Amino acid sequence: MNCCWVANIRGNTQVSNSAKSKRHMRRNAPTVIVIQHSTLARTTVVKLLEGELAGWNFIDMISTESLDKALGVEVRLIALDLAGRDVESTSLRDDLAAITARFPEAPITLLSGTDDVDIARQALKIGIRGFFSTSLPIDIALAGLRLVLAGGTFCPQLLGAVTNGLSGHNEHSSAKNEAEKSLDDRAQYLAIAExxxxxxxxxxxxxxxxxxxxxxxxxxxxxxxxxxxxxxxxxxxxxxxxxxxxxxxxxxxxxxxxxxxx
Missing domain, CATH: 1.10.10.10 (Winged helix-like DNA-binding domain superfamily/Winged helix DNA-binding domain)
Known part of the structure; x- marks a missing residue:
């Protein structure tokens, strides 16, 4: 995981079994699910979110095979590790299908180790609501989180690429439409981030x-x-x-x- 995120975590990010056992589920509290194979990365993300979303439940798991343990709680956000997979990969599609079947109303965000614009674009096309790369500064990532929780879409990688492309003279109409949508997302981000x-x-x-x-x-x-x-x-x-x-x-x-x- 990028050191930009890890370095911002104060204290020991390794959560002991005893500490985990003390994390009680609040029956009616909003819940975030973090699905990440790496224990360090998963715990780091949870630590960040615990500091930002006081009073929320956090359920971390290695894979979507454990999703059923979150049934019955109010899941407001799901963060899924892309884990180097292609957006069209069967593995990712299966994970997304498993999530949607159980929590159809919860927005899904992807955690990625890359800023690849094509991957980000494909992710939004299949309904992903947030694309968070580990190179993002913490304050921007948390502002993006607030945007997603408020009903918006967060994808700074796509915004930058499309905005830069506006200076060209031979864009196709589809590219222009995508640019306009990305600028709308940027406007929404600026309006809600505070x-x-x-x-x-x-x-x-x-x-x-x-x-x-x-x-x-x-x-x-x-x-x-x-x-x-x-x-x-x-x-x-x-x-x-x-x-x-x-x-x-x-x-x-x-x-x-x-x-x-x-």
Missing amino acids: FTPREADVLAELQCGCSNKVIAGKLNLSGHTVKMHLQHIMRKLQAQNRTEVVARLVRRASSAHDASPN
Whole structure:
């Protein structure tokens, strides 16, 4: 695993069996599944996420064969190791099928040791919601995580490649369409990245039209805590009410899109 990620983990990343046994599953808490064969890499990712998503459940496993142990909990994100595989590989397709069969609503992200643009592009085409390479700075990776949890798509590799390609003069219409979509993703990233993970959770539920009571139940929060997060969201967006929150977020994303380089 790239030292950029490992070096940012404070303390011992080797979790003992006794420590793992103390990690209790909160029945109604949102859950992240990390599927990674390497113990060090898997534990490193979990450590990062534990620091970012306080109060969440984390289930780490070597392969998709252990997915059934996560049944019955609210899985909000699945991080799957690409493990050097091609996106079209039977192994990866089988893993994705196994995940989708059990957790059809959970966004899937890929953890990759490469920044290959073609792989990233293919990943998005098959429905992957986030492509995280181990060369990403920690703050960017965590901001991308917040974006995915809020319902967006994160793939900086594809964004950079397509944006650079806009300066050419002979692009095909399909390439232009892909460029426009990538810039939309960039605008969404810029609009959502400033929110904390919990604020992003609340915002995602708010965009689905959920009431405070429903949001509190789904996120295992108190009604007071939900109101506090909503107040922070409204202050950041300079909004007066829930409807204006959604409207202003869309407006900011549109403004970021207009400001993007052509």
